[in-house]
Amino acid sequence: MRIITISREFGSGGRELGKRLSDTLGIPCYDHEIIDMVAEKHGLDKNYVSHVSEKDIRVFYPSTIGHRFLTNQSALQQPVKIAAAQQEMIRQLALQGDCVIVGRCADVLCRDMNPLNIFVYADRLSKLQRCENRADESEHYSEKEMFRKMKQIDKERATYRELFTEDKWGRKECYHLCINTSGKEIKNLVPAVAAYVNAWFGQD
């Protein structure tokens, strides 16, 4: 079974790489779709699920239950349940067969399924450029604001990862393959990554 997980720095093009890679390999890619599936299965609002899934959910975790200002315990437990539902969904999807999973600590959650774990990164300027290229016209960030946003989102990803493992987010030691997309068009990198993936699973 070919499970490929993509972890990535914000702006590195990891999401695009995952999507294009799955197209090339002819297998599904799970990214935002996971949110939608969890929301649908549990009858919840997609935006709400997305919010609690992608932000630092440690603040919601049971250790906060004893907080003296706590008044609504069930409201705090809900995010924990959603996180658990997302984890379950990721494992279920992976068990269904070959796929690419972007983010969400799938590398850790699916460790027993021998995934190929890829980390995608780039230098600051390349990431800035990519963010600017894909920004909506309504979004107006200064360069400084964008760098701050990049840093903040990566920090949230690192923090989220800490819930599952002691392996540090972004440390090359935690992945099988690390790909630098600086100055590269993602679509031009895909054939190389696809070739690597095919050869990797061909002999495993």
Place this chain on the structure above:
Amino acid sequence: MRIITISREFGSGGRELGKRLSDTLGIPCYDHEIIDMVAEKHGLDKNYVSHVSEKDIRVFYPSTIGHRFLTNQSALQQPVKIAAAQQEMIRQLALQGDCVIVGRCADVLCRDMNPLNIFVYADRLSKLQRCENRADESEHYSEKEMFRKMKQIDKERATYRELFTEDKWGRKECYHLCINTSGKEIKNLVPAVAAYVNAWFGQD
């Protein structure tokens, strides 16, 4: 032109990967050979060239000329000349055509030739295992001694790199592709790396 440079942690199998990759691609691999060529060209002893090329040559560098115990200036300048000769040799070899170059900061020295720069690494136990497997029968290192040796050699490589660039040795940001060989047989990774290389240069 396909220039592939391999930087690597001691014991990670990077040298073997470089050699096998060059065989698969049908192009030369330069590793120890560079030492031999420099020695031959300059009429020097191979062991001597190897020693000053692979150790921390900063101690030999001109900044030490003012040292108050200095008595033999030419003896100190010789290693600097050898380092320069090695750099020149690396660039000459790269300019001759497609090749794999292992170590020796070739990634930095050949930057203007658009090489594909690979870093090879592994976890401590995998590196220990690999070192033990390839050790001569005459070598008897305890586990602790071997870990110390691994650390020391990587430190020398990092220090050597500092002579050429501010990019830090082993930081994933300094390479295009980082390959984790933990628990893998190098020969089984080669098809994937070769496929990546071919696709990389195919579209560049």
